[in-house]
């Protein structure tokens with residue numbers, strides 16, 4: 214099979230989708246691309262002794278599919294080539310290609326300042342070993358969009374762009390068996406991994422401004438402390454570095470890695486929202502979660518017909534495609550685990566203390582919830598694909 218990605222069944226979880234049809238080692242197709250895995254399906258695979266699935270990301274595999282991309286494809290490809298060149302030069306102990314990096318970021322800044330398209334077309338991973346390059350380009354692009362939303366000027370945008378592109382360069386000094394390990398790192402390996410911000414800082418120290426240096430050095434620090442390498446807190450971590458940290462996490466969560474499938478956008482957005490005050494400053498986390506989804510392609514964050522569990526343990530139904538993590542929902546099961554006597558509509562964007570915690574994919578539970586939801590839906594509102602008895 215050409216250009217396929219492998220995923221361990223061990224790392225599948227309910228709700229995950231693979232970006233192409235999934236096959237066994239023997240070429241037997243066992244799951245459709247883009248169809249969420251359920252508990253039942255994962256159990257079925259395990260019961261058959263299937264440990265690894267293989268899939269080829271389809272042409273439409275882009276996370277951010279849109280008719281109207283903000284970044285021209287040629288510029289995006291140039292970005293990936295420059296990211297590759299950065300790594301090559303560092304491995305040869307040659308100087309960073311600063312002219313190329315700066316030229317690329319100037320082009321990105323121009324496109325982000327004068328937005329023409331509708332979709333921030335993030336670079337898409339086709340093979341695991343391309344992750345370093347797609348990740349650098351994506352953190353640069355996401356950081357630039359964040360900078361724009363925060364009202365940064367051109368100079369500030371260039372800082373977050375270059376910093377985003379170079380934040381992880383210290384990883385070239387981390388042994389590949391740790392970097393690409395298809396499993397959890399041991400404490401000792403993690404200690405080695407945690408050196409990459411310092412290595413990276415040394416690489417940009419005499420090349421870029423102290424602002425870019427701080428992005429590289431502090432992109433794993435957390436506002437509440439407890440990050441690495443220095444355990445800085447709050448204001449001690451410059452906003453530029455906090456932006457890189459946030460965009461780093463978003464791209465990492467939504468990308469496939471040898472040890473995990475890509476998670477959907479809603480999962481990363483909810484994660485970031487919940488980490489406000491811990492990993493990220495509330496202002497930045499809220500800006501990201503409110504402002505970025507509109508640029509993340511044509512697919513909704515939650516499709517109409519989804520069932521979700523709220524942090525209050527209430528269960529709700531999403532009647533319309535949602536472009537935010539705070540859609541309007543119908544309450545199906547309340548906090549007392551009861552079905553409300555009549556339709557209760559909740560606009561989550563107006564509710565400070567209620568938010569979506571997870572989407573529900575358990576087949577049996579979904580079937581039951583469809584029956585419950587029908588009670589609150591008009592005949593024209595019931596999705597046609599529901600198999601109601």
Ligand SMILES: [Fe+2]
Nearest residue numbers: 380381432433
């Ligand atoms: Fe990093």
